[in-house]
Amino acid sequence: MLKLSPYCLIAVVFLAACGQDYSPKPRGYYKIDLPKKAYQKFESTCPYSFSYPVYASVVPDSAKNAQPCFLDVSFKQFNSRIHLTYQPITSKKAFDELVEAARTFAFKHTVKATAIDEATISYPNKKVYGTLYSIDGNTASAIQFFLTDSNTNYLRGALYFNEKPNLDSIQPSLDFLKKDIDVFIKTFQWKH
Numbered sequence: 230m231l232k233l234s235p236y237c238l239i240a241v242v243f244l245a246a247c248g249q250d251y252s253p254k255p256r257g258y259y260k261i262d263l264p265k266k267a268y269q270k271f272e273s274t275c276p277y278s279f280s281y282p283v284y285a286s287v288v289p290d291s292a293k294n295a296q297p298c299f300l301d302v303s304f305k306q307f308n309s310r311i312h313l314t315y316q317p318i319t320s321k322k323a324f325d326e327l328v329e330a331a332r333t334f335a336f337k338h339t340v341k342a343t344a345i346d347e348a349t350i351s352y353p354n355k356k357v358y359g360t361l362y363s364i365d366g367n368t369a370s371a372i373q374f375f376l377t378d379s380n381t382n383y384l385r386g387a388l389y390f391n392e393k394p395n396l397d398s399i400q401p402s403l404d405f406l407k408k409d410i411d412v413f414i415k416t417f418q419w420k421h
Contacts, residue, residue, distance in 0.1 A: 263405050371403050
């Protein structure tokens with residue numbers, strides 16, 4: 230009869246246990262249930278209107294220096310918001326400064342961004358013009374835009390997630406909200 234020492238027995242058990250294929254599992258993320266797309270119109274005393282999703286709410290900006298028509302389109306389910314800031318245009322110089330500020334805000338993300346795409350927004354029949362910035366990568370804001378009538382009104386928008394920027398985790402929500410921002414822009418109107 231073969232007699233094994235306790236150390237030999239432990240070694241045999243250890244080697245047998247190591248024979249299975251094992252690799253650590255990647256980090257998982259929560260499943261997100263996406264709501265059905267439906268929209269409602271936003272009307273207020275502000276000089277603009279737009280359509281926004283029924284699963285969002287429009288609330289005044291709560292920052293200390295917020296002006297009356299600074300708003301947040303809040304998506305509680307996605308822990309995100311579209312921050313909107315409205316400015317009246319007082320001069321050609323002021324208009325140029327606002328447009329350059331929007332560009333500067335978008336390109337501040339260059340350090341973390343893998344790409345920044347610019348798209349021109351032009352709806353001449355509604356006098357809505359602007360630029361949409363799509364910012365790829367682990368950035369604080371993946372979408373920024375401004376809308377103007379080129380004469381008296383200017384609105385800047387930026388999508389923020391209240392999470393650490395990690396594109397892998399927010400990508401499904403980001404793709405879903407991009408469609409809502411597209412509807413926002415296409416339905417946006419200045420009040421005359």
